[in-house]
Amino acid sequence: MKALVKNSDSHGIWMEDVPQPICKANEVKIKITHTAICGTDLHIYEWDEWAQRNLNLPLIIGHEFCGVIEEIGSGVTHYKTGQRVSGEGHITCGYCRNCRAGKRHLCHKTIGIGIHRSGAFAEYLVIPETNIWPIDNIDSEIAAFFDPFGNAVHTTLSYNITGEDVLITGAGPIGLMSTAICNFVGARNVVVTDVNDYRLKLAMKMGATKTINTSKDTINEYFNELNMVSGFDVGLEMSGNSVAFNSMLDNMYNGGNIALLGLLPNNTKVNWDHVIFKGLNIKGIYGREMYETWYKMTQMLKSGLNISKVLTHKLKIENYNEAFEIMASRNCGKIVLEW
Ligand SMILES: [Zn+2]
Numbered sequence: 459m460k461a462l463v464k465n466s467d468s469h470g471i472w473m474e475d476v477p478q479p480i481c482k483a484n485e486v487k488i489k490i491t492h493t494a495i496c497g498t499d500l501h502i503y504e505w506d507e508w509a510q511r512n513l514n515l516p517l518i519i520g521h522e523f524c525g526v527i528e529e530i531g532s533g534v535t536h537y538k539t540g541q542r543v544s545g546e547g548h549i550t551c552g553y554c555r556n557c558r559a560g561k562r563h564l565c566h567k568t569i570g571i572g573i574h575r576s577g578a579f580a581e582y583l584v585i586p587e588t589n590i591w592p593i594d595n596i597d598s599e600i601a602a603f604f605d606p607f608g609n610a611v612h613t614t615l616s617y618n619i620t621g622e623d624v625l626i627t628g629a630g631p632i633g634l635m636s637t638a639i640c641n642f643v644g645a646r647n648v649v650v651t652d653v654n655d656y657r658l659k660l661a662m663k664m665g666a667t668k669t670i671n672t673s674k675d676t677i678n679e680y681f682n683e684l685n686m687v688s689g690f691d692v693g694l695e696m697s698g699n700s701v702a703f704n705s706m707l708d709n710m711y712n713g714g715n716i717a718l719l720g721l722l723p724n725n726t727k728v729n730w731d732h733v734i735f736k737g738l739n740i741k742g743i744y745g746r747e748m749y750e751t752w753y754k755m756t757q758m759l760k761s762g763l764n765i766s767k768v769l770t771h772k773l774k775i776e777n778y779n780e781a782f783e784i785m786a787s788r789n790c791g792k793i794v795l796e797w
């Protein structure tokens with residue numbers, strides 16, 4: 459089968475012919491129809507320091523996908539061939555304390571597809587039955603990026619945001635989807651910051667109350683316009699940028715809640731006075747809750763949440779290099795590749 463393989467420690471990714479994966483007893487084999495490119499895939503494509511530290515090559519990359527079940531293992535009980543599905547890319551152990559407590563997103567033995575084992579940028583993918591998520595009548599091109607949509611839902615619904623003033627730092631695809639979710643569940647102000655005007659424009663389309671390019675303006679000069687007294691109730695950090703995170707701390711209201719999704723550099727300096735004297739709560743977010751986040755994602759889409767505007771580019775898989783270059787330019791939302 460065709461697959462996008464990282465096979466050498468240099469810039470790029472290559473289409474190769476590789477053996478099809480074998481579907482074992484409790485596994486499901488999916489014929490991939492659509493995939494989406496994640497920031498993680500770009501790290502691997504560019505072969506940066508993170509990728510060099512974390513990956514063993516060769517590797518079929520990719521973890522955002524949608525497809526049709528082609529084959530089921532002998533022990534599979536809940537799925538049939540022909541069903542359209544997406545799936546959770548974190549494969550958890552099932553036996554550790556957190557797994558057994560129903561908190562599988564906190565499993566300390568998590569294996570990521572497209573990172574620790576063969577990924578989804580291939581004609582076929584095999585994953586455990588428990589990781590399958592049926593998508594019913596949701597568009598395949600949307601289901602292709604359920605993984606980051608799940609990051610957005612997990613982060614955004616971490617706190618009660620109804621009627622609250624929310625600051626989202628970072629208007630990448632996950633920040634953009636969070637913007638739509640905040641609106642959908644009834645936040646009062648949804649303010650989005652970034653330094654990229656293309657993405658800030660998209661944030662307005664996703665329902666932001668106000669976007670601020672922080673390379674030109676400061677956040678608090680808009681408090682009056684937004685009828686805000688002294689800061690945000692909820693902060694969703696989606697940029698992984700230390701300046702953005704510190705500007706969030708500056709602009710939080712006392713007792714505010716912050717969820718951190720963006721990966722901040724290890725040398726990030728934090729003004730702890732804000733955290734302590736304002737009594738802020740800070741929570742780290744990783745992945746999606748299995749499978750409560752997936753349930754919420756699906757039901758919100760079915761009840762009217764619209765995230766389709768985050769999808770800005772659709773390309774055929776043959777044009778994967780062009781897709782990675784668009785991704786690297788950052789002038790895009792989600793990019794979906796058709797197989
Ligand atoms: Zn991803």
Ligand SMILES: [Zn+2]
Pocket residue numbers: 550551552553554555556557558565566567568
């Ligand atoms: Zn576990």
